[in-house]
Amino acid sequence: MGDESTYLAAGEIAAAVRGGERSAVEVVEEHLAVIAGREPEVHAFNAVGDAQARMAAELIDRRVAAGEDPGPLAGVPVALKDNLCTAGVPTTCSSRILEGWLPPYDATVVTRLGLAGAIAMGKTNLDEFAMGSSTENSAFGPTRNPHDLTRVPGGSSGGSAAAVAAGFAPLALGSDTGGSIRQPAALCGVVGVKPTYGRVSRYGLIAFASSLDQIGPLAPTVADAALLLEVIAGHDPLDSTSIPEPSPSLVAGLDAGVEGLRIGVVAELMGEGVAPDVRRRVEAAAEVLAGAGAKVEEAEVPAVAYGLSAYYLIAPAEASSNLARYDGVRYGLRVDAPTTATMNVATRTAGFGAEVKRRIMLGTYALSAGYYDAYYGKAQQVRTLIVRDFAAAYESFDLLVSPTSPTTAFPLGAKAADPLTMYLSDVCTIPSNLAGDPAVSVPFGVGDDGLPVGVQILAPALAEATMLQAAAVLEDAMAGEAGTP
Amino acid sequence: MTEWETVVGLEVHCELATATKLFCACRNAFGDEPNTNICPVCLGLPGSLPVLNRGAVELAMRLGLALGCTVEPSLFHRKNYFYPDMPKDYQVSQYDQPINVDGVLELADGTRVGIERAHLEEDTGKSTHVGGGGRIHEADHSLVDYNRAGVPLVEVVSRPDLRSAEAARAYVNELRAVLVATGASDARMEEGSMRVDANISVRPVDFSTLGTRCEVKNLNSTRSLGRAIDYEARRQIALLEAGEQVTQQTRHWDEADGRTHPLRSKEEAYDYRYFPEPDLVPLVPGDAWRTSVAESLPPLPAPRRRRLAEATGSATAAVAVVVERGLDDLVLAALAAGGDAQRLVVHAEHDLAGGVGALTTDAFAALTRMEADGALTATQAKAVLAELVANGGDPAAVAAALGYEAMAGDALAVAVDDAIAANPDAWARYLAGDTKVSGFFVGQVMRATKGQADGRVVTALLGQRADAGG
Ligand SMILES: [Zn+2]
Numbered sequence: 015m016g017d018e019s020t021y022l023a024a025g026e027i028a029a030a031v032r033g034g035e036r037s038a039v040e041v042v043e044e045h046l047a048v049i050a051g052r053e054p055e056v057h058a059f060n061a062v063g064d065a066q067a068r069m070a071a072e073l074i075d076r077r078v079a080a081g082e083d084p085g086p087l088a089g090v091p092v093a094l095k096d097n098l099c100t101a102g103v104p105t106t107c108s109s110r111i112l113e114g115w116l117p118p119y120d121a122t123v124v125t126r127l128g129l130a131g132a133i134a135m136g137k138t139n140l141d142e143f144a145m146g147s148s149t150e151n152s153a154f155g156p157t158r159n160p161h162d163l164t165r166v167p168g169g170s171s172g173g174s175a176a177a178v179a180a181g182f183a184p185l186a187l188g189s190d191t192g193g194s195i196r197q198p199a200a201l202c203g204v205v206g207v208k209p210t211y212g213r214v215s216r217y218g219l220i221a222f223a224s225s226l227d228q229i230g231p232l233a234p235t236v237a238d239a240a241l242l243l244e245v246i247a248g249h250d251p252l253d254s255t256s257i258p259e260p261s262p263s264l265v266a267g268l269d270a271g272v273e274g275l276r277i278g279v280v281a282e283l284m285g286e287g288v289a290p291d292v293r294r295r296v297e298a299a300a301e302v303l304a305g306a307g308a309k310v311e312e313a314e315v316p317a318v319a320y321g322l323s324a325y326y327l328i329a330p331a332e333a334s335s336n337l338a339r340y341d342g343v344r345y346g347l348r349v350d351a352p353t354t355a356t357m358n359v360a361t362r363t364a365g366f367g368a369e370v371k372r373r374i375m376l377g378t379y380a381l382s383a384g385y386y387d388a389y390y391g392k393a394q395q396v397r398t399l400i401v402r403d404f405a406a407a408y409e410s411f412d413l414l415v416s417p418t419s420p421t422t423a424f425p426l427g428a429k430a431a432d433p434l435t436m437y438l439s440d441v442c443t444i445p446s447n448l449a450g451d452p453a454v455s456v457p458f459g460v461g462d463d464g465l466p467v468g469v470q471i472l473a474p475a476l477a478e479a480t481m482l483q484a485a486a487v488l489e490d491a492m493a494g495e496a497g498t499p
Numbered sequence: 500m501t502e503w504e505t506v507v508g509l510e511v512h513c514e515l516a517t518a519t520k521l522f523c524a525c526r527n528a529f530g531d532e533p534n535t536n537i538c539p540v541c542l543g544l545p546g547s548l549p550v551l552n553r554g555a556v557e558l559a560m561r562l563g564l565a566l567g568c569t570v571e572p573s574l575f576h577r578k579n580y581f582y583p584d585m586p587k588d589y590q591v592s593q594y595d596q597p598i599n600v601d602g603v604l605e606l607a608d609g610t611r612v613g614i615e616r617a618h619l620e621e622d623t624g625k626s627t628h629v630g631g632g633g634r635i636h637e638a639d640h641s642l643v644d645y646n647r648a649g650v651p652l653v654e655v656v657s658r659p660d661l662r663s664a665e666a667a668r669a670y671v672n673e674l675r676a677v678l679v680a681t682g683a684s685d686a687r688m689e690e691g692s693m694r695v696d697a698n699i700s701v702r703p704v705d706f707s708t709l710g711t712r713c714e715v716k717n718l719n720s721t722r723s724l725g726r727a728i729d730y731e732a733r734r735q736i737a738l739l740e741a742g743e744q745v746t747q748q749t750r751h752w753d754e755a756d757g758r759t760h761p762l763r764s765k766e767e768a769y770d771y772r773y774f775p776e777p778d779l780v781p782l783v784p785g786d787a788w789r790t791s792v793a794e795s796l797p798p799l800p801a802p803r804r805r806r807l808a809e810a811t812g813s814a815t816a817a818v819a820v821v822v823e824r825g826l827d828d829l830v831l832a833a834l835a836a837g838g839d840a841q842r843l844v845v846h847a848e849h850d851l852a853g854g855v856g857a858l859t860t861d862a863f864a865a866l867t868r869m870e871a872d873g874a875l876t877a878t879q880a881k882a883v884l885a886e887l888v889a890n891g892g893d894p895a896a897v898a899a900a901l902g903y904e905a906m907a908g909d910a911l912a913v914a915v916d917d918a919i920a921a922n923p924d925a926w927a928r929y930l931a932g933d934t935k936v937s938g939f940f941v942g943q944v945m946r947a948t949k950g951q952a953d954g955r956v957v958t959a960l961l962g963q964r965a966d967a968g969g
Pocket of ligand 1: 520523536537538539540541542649
């Protein structure tokens with residue numbers, strides 16, 4: 015764990031920098047010092063942008079000195095998942111296939127961070143093209159869980175979650191296609207939010223599965239996650255699937271509590287496959303919510319049982335198409351061969367890792383003539399059922415609760431050889447992606463192994479504010495409790 | 500011996516004349532320096548996303564409505580296949596829910612050709628294969644220009660309603676006229692802004708089921724289209740008459756050897772793995788938009804031809820030429836101003852190919868009136884018209900300046916009688932039924948009147964003299 019001073023909340027850092035009480039350069043140097051201390055063992059970053067961060071910090075300080083307000087994240091370091099495009103800075107998706115590619119543009123979220131005065135600290139490690147749940151599928155080596163270096167940080171935003179947990183940056187951005195923000199947040203003991211689909215612009219997020227991908231914040235606290243989400247959310251004309259709504263107000267009403275809310279514990283996500291110690295923490299969370307005035311009952315969302323199967327057809331199908339462009343013709347890796355077709359094959363064979371290849375083949379198959387109806391078509395029907403079942407549940411409940419991950423952080427290598435076991439890590443998080451609804455993972459104590467457990471709170475579309483209010487109630491309940499990692 | 504019928508359906512790709520590309524703000528322009536009109540979106544760079552161009556949708560709707568299609572709520576799909584000039588290695592196109600469905604294109608001769616659909620899609624880049632005769636397999640290396648990548652296209656798919664090479668060419672000409680009239684496309688085959696693929700099959704004339712078809716690509720002009728259809732029909736008929744089968748395949752037209760060559764068979768056809776494009780939302784043009792587009796459509800060639808034919812009573816072919824030249828409004832206005840319908844159409848068809856210049860509606864009307872009244876011969880009228888086009892003015896004054904005296908009927912009758920009297924042998928042959936001799940008499944009268952006689956009137960007078968018993 016890093017120096018305690020680095021655990022200052024992002025909001026407090028920004029307030030201090032805006033008020034001229036702390037310099038952004040100082041903030042950056044403190045975090046670079048923490049990184050220098052632990053990054054070699056954690057490997058949260060593919061690249062630390064120390065020089066750029068220092069320069070950006072100096073600019074912020076000059077603006078403050080000149081009487082300007084650099085914005086709500088003034089001087090706050092933010093770690094960026096390495097599938098977010100940063101102009102002139104390598105963006106790799108932790109894949110060899112993008113070797114040498116420099117994006118000529120910033121992702122919309124990166125632009126918005128800059129406009130809010132935030133400082134990009136570097137690009138964090140991920141499962142290659144965000145395909146995985148442990149950050150072991152990285153071409154640049156795994157990231158380790160800062161709470162226990164023999165364990166995985168979760169994935170695919172494992173680098174971002176580890177960076178926040180290790181104090182490398184007070185905030186990080188991840189992307190969540192089937193749980194890739196929430197599951198590593200749970201395993202690393204931080205807050206992770208998957209916003210409503212379309213809430214945050216995907217422009218500049220290198221696509222895994224376009225209809226499921228969503229960028230979101232990772233932070234040590236609910237308030238900081240809310241602050242970061244406020245900055246990055248809101249309509250973007252560059253993303254046709256972006257919701258034409260202004261950025262929601264989230265921080266202001268965060269302490270509103272859950273008095274009178276109807277909260278359901280999803281029965282289908284509390285049974286077989288969920289570790290008993292994790293289940294007990296969710297039950298404890300339900301009691302806390304009830305104690306805070308919510309009406310807590312069991313909820314049924316039957317179709318979530320088929321979520322995993324539907325997801326592993328839809329996501330690979332879209333990925334097989336999204337990843338076709340890495341053909342060696344225009345950018346990234348090229349392995350020369352006598353003809354264009356053999357060059358394509360040689361390049362893709364050398365450039366993609368095993369999991370990416372597996373999903374490309376799975377997706378190609380699911381879309382093939384003669385199989386489309388049985389696989390992709392059927393999966394879309396399941397998706398419709400899941401949307402319908404959630405809508406039905408939200409007629410009786412304002413929010414739903416479940417585990418984020420069925421287990422706490424598992425040892426490196428434990429599931430790497432068995433993709434199906436690995437896929438089960440996302441069983442609780444996938445339904446929200448299929449439904450397009452928001453969900454948050456909030457740390458809620460530890461399991462029998464002393465490692466963090468995350469509780470997931472699910473909400474209907476656009477109800478992030480209520481969802482984060484409930485998360486804040488759980489966070490408050492844990493505050494001061496012994497054993498908080 | 501079986502009599503065969505050729506059945507043709509055409510797929511025509513038309514580049515829409517928008518200012519910018521289908522999914523980004525890059526310029527849509529032909530002939531610019533390679534790879535200058537490009538951006539992350541049309542290069543398909545990682546992380547980029549498409550945003551649909553409203554102007555392209557509007558032009559697609561204009562074309563669809565002009566073709567009598569229904570404009571439907573539509574979806575974009577991804578058509579997946581690898582090709583170096585396709586930046587994303589998939590093409591965004593419309594698949595089972597196209598924007599325009601079920602229309603008709605009426606050709607100049609009145610033939611009605613069904614339009615199955617006219618859907619939106621993006622164009623690919625353009626490859627140039629260097630060395631190896633320009634073919635990808637033998638090339639040294641290839642160069643790709645992505646200026647064209649993402650340019651909006653409408654693919655107009657006809658029903659198999661065409662029955663000959665000539666009809667197919669007429670269809671392409673008619674479609675081009677509609678594209679130009681609606682402003683949807685400049686429709687230039689030579690620049691590739693209009694590209695035609697033909698589905699060709701043959702069957703015995705009295706059959707209603709379709710034969711096995713071949714799709715022929717690389718048709719760069721209407722001439723190639725006609726040649727390819729004729730060749731392909733002959734090839735298929737020869738196969739069938741030899742007791743063999745036509746194999747469903749895609750074939751490549753080779754302009755140089757005048758043949759089609761197989762590209763790939765049905766079994767080797769790509770599996771495009773279409774699925775709905777998740778980066779775009781469904782396209783649902785509102786009623787108000789649709790209505791305003793429909794109301795802004797200009798008069799289209801087929802109704803214009805019908806209007807002109809009804810007003811002038813002229814033949815189909817002449818009417819088609821006049822409308823194609825865009826002279827129908829002038830003819831109708833001159834007709835309203837008292838012009839002679841038949842002479843107006845004849846001049847518009849034959850004498851105004853180079854434009855109307857300084858010719859006014861009233862002068863055009865007056866000129867044809869003079870002709871109809873016999874004050875000017877056809878030859879003289881043509882000369883006067885040329886002067887009116889070049890410098891304007893009043894046709895009577897121009898005729899006078901050119902020395903075209905109005906030749907009174909009796910003066911002409913005298914000249915005819917003189918000619919008969921001077922050539923008794925020839926006149927005897929004429930009376931005996933040798934009509935060729937009438938040309939001789941017309942020539943004699945023309946010479947005597949220094950070309951001011953109207954040949955048709957001379958012929959008529961000769962007939963009258965003969966009927967009167969010589
Ligand atoms: Zn562009």
